Amino acid sequence: MQKNKLIKKYNKQVKMYEKNRNNPTLAPWRREILKGLQGKVLEVGVGAGANFAFYDKASIHITGVDFSPEMLKSARKAADSHQVNTELLLKNVENLDFESNSFDHIVSTLSLCSYQNPAGVLAKFNKWCRQDGSIRLLEHGLSSNKFLSLSQKAIDPIFTKISGCHCDRDILQLVKKANIKVDRVDRYWSDIVYLIWAKPSVN
Ligand SMILES: C[S@@+](CC[C@H](N)C(=O)[O-])C[C@H]1O[C@@H](n2cnc3c(N)ncnc32)[C@H](O)[C@@H]1O
Numbered sequence: 001m002q003k004n005k006l007i008k009k010y011n012k013q014v015k016m017y018e019k020n021r022n023n024p025t026l027a028p029w030r031r032e033i034l035k036g037l038q039g040k041v042l043e044v045g046v047g048a049g050a051n052f053a054f055y056d057k058a059s060i061h062i063t064g065v066d067f068s069p070e071m072l073k074s075a076r077k078a079a080d081s082h083q084v085n086t087e088l089l090l091k092n093v094e095n096l097d098f099e100s101n102s103f104d105h106i107v108s109t110l111s112l113c114s115y116q117n118p119a120g121v122l123a124k125f126n127k128w129c130r131q132d133g134s135i136r137l138l139e140h141g142l143s144s145n146k147f148l149s150l151s152q153k154a155i156d157p158i159f160t161k162i163s164g165c166h167c168d169r170d171i172l173q174l175v176k177k178a179n180i181k182v183d184r185v186d187r188y189w190s191d192i193v194y195l196i197w198a199k200p201s202v203n
Contacts, residue, residue: 009163037107041061047074050078063088106129106134110139119174140194143189148192149168156168182196
């Protein structure tokens, strides 16, 4: 989907994402994937700041990036209310660049579904993340169940038109394509939900 259209779509969805901050299904997955993070953290596609409640705020500085001004406004409120040390950048993640080794950890939750080139975004994590740091992903994508994956592929065009995000992306394939080193994968809901703990490849 064209960038400006997608930004408008996400601007309009901000109330839904605010309500979803306390989603009881997502909360344990968010807590699990963010466990133990300290130092400088980059969160791409930060949205309404749904993860802020789950960081260890004593020891963290978050750089949150999103191209939706409405999402970022909401993320600012969430960061202030959770007292998380946060800098927010209104940027397109796909055009973004940082110096090598800028971050201890990089987090993406439910954002790989939206990018035009998700493997390209992931590949940049190898440069931005310190070698002794980690890449943490909580994403939805293609199921391992044949019937479900066929259905996901069939509905993807309409799903994208309505929500702005793709439902048929093979997240592990994208991670592999980006040359990111996977340490652990947990999957839920017929493998539609992916929790991935990974490390950057040498850059
Ligand atoms: C599905 S929401 C997920 C929000 C949040 N990460 C969460 O876990 O609730 C995807 C977010 O990514 C942002 N996004 C999508 N494509 C982007 C891009 N190319 N650059 C920056 N932000 C983007 C959207 O504006 C939206 O806030």
